[in-house]
Amino acid sequence: MSLQAGRMEKAPILTACGTMGGRRLTCQTTAERLMRPDIEYRQQRSCQMKLAFTMDDLPLWPQSYPPTGYCAAGIVRSIREALATHGISGVYAFCNSWPLAEHPDCAAILEDWVNDGHHVANHTHAHRQLPDVTADAFIADIAEAERLLAPWLTRAPMRLFRHPLCHWGETQDKLDRVNAYLEAERWIPVDVTSWTYEWAWNRAYLRATEAGDTRAREFVIESFLDFAVAQHRHDHAAAQAWFGEEIVGIALGHNVAFFADVASDYFGKLIEAGVTFVPLSEALRPPVQPAVGSVVSDRFLVLQQKLAAAAGAPTAQIAPEHQDTYARIVQMAQGDRR
């Protein structure tokens, strides 16, 4: 297991933020399990997996701060280095602007991100979730983010937006009003077809690290890398089953300490497993893109799961062969290291 050097650096907690310290992949079984009755899934023993990797919540995880031994700038720097190591460029980071108002030094994190050839997109100012606020308040949060993120948004080739927690609106009225605003302001809404629940692994990792439990910490790392490959395959097969054709997936990572530490191994393992990382523009096409924001949904689900749930045919969120591992990680995240 090789992890990136430089983690757990002895830097202040928020150095940059001011005051606070083409291989083939086997997917037949999953595809069969998730087959939608009215779609004939092309049975095959393998499937190509193209992924557009994206980040959420730069420059700083919403309303929280990095754990002891990490800083916001260091976490993002480790992820940038991992992307560079594996030749993954032009990654869109969906950003919240609230840290810029409270910690102006966070601007350097976005500046470094863009100077690496990556891009910034709108993820609202305060990361308010649409079900928690009125449509007007939500729209105002998008506009405020546009104002504060303008120095970096204007340098991106595409004008992209992502809903916090990928909630599209819990009522038809909210969904319609936000969609109308996004269209009028030429924001392209971008969803996610696969995430790896690294926030749960992050909590388990920090618990194990704080306890000095080396064995638990190694389990967290190793299990994540295996899980990530399986979960991306699971989600990819489900999306292809839903849409009935080959799609380019959209993956998501967050700037949490754990992901910073394993990012290089994560990208390397996926490439070794046959994933090809492609520009996000390749994923924003029919039939996937027109489905974004197409149904009322306040569920924290990836795109095809929201569509399936709205159609009354919910699908498995976690790769079936890794459900026990995921449950174990959730236990460890809650402090159980047995």
Ligand SMILES: [Zn+2]
């Ligand atoms: Zn977010």
